[in-house]
Amino acid sequence: MDLSFNEAELEVVRLAAGREGMSPAAWAGRQVMAVAQHVLVPVSRDAGDVLRELVQARVHLRETVAALRVLTAADPPVAGLPESAATVLAQALGAVARVDEATAAVTRERRPRS
Template sequence: MAYNDDERAIIGAAAARENMAPAAWAARAALAVAVGQLVPVPTDTREVMQELIESRKQTARPHNNFNQLQRMLNTEALVGPVELTEAVADRLMMVMAQQLAVLQRLDAATLQVMRERRGR
């Protein structure tokens, strides 16, 4: 295998961390990939995973807001049909917009992971 100076330096540093010769380290890594023991991942995998984790957290927030709206609409003070006031409608629209934004972020992150996995 042929490497440029930058690649040689990266392999040398990785080999040094494991107290190995660069050629031995490269051979071990190549074999691990070849037998499926090691799966190469893009360098932005950490960012994609952080986005998925953040999206999961964000999906709980609108759910909590929906619960708050439900409690508000079901209070004992309200008797008979519930009037949809402008304040309630505005709050509902805000919660729905938040939910849509979260789902769009989650969709984008999921599609990114799918694109990355397609090449394997």
């Protein structure tokens, strides 16, 4: 089997291999095997950007939910806060669920590379 890369692609491979302390051939071979064994699912560059954004949003939403839970569990509760905080908490949990679903959908994407 032969793999060929143009100069720009080869530079990307060299950089990636260097980050992991591997030769370009070993790194490329490992990636090819991971894709062939469905361990690594390639996604388009745009989908990768979207996935990174979704992961960041997910982390932020989970931090928001944790902070809201602390506020709603305060003893004594802050006057007027528990009811409105409970509503915001429910909305944040719904947002987390939607971001989780979107993240899973992007992760499952399998576009052929051209």
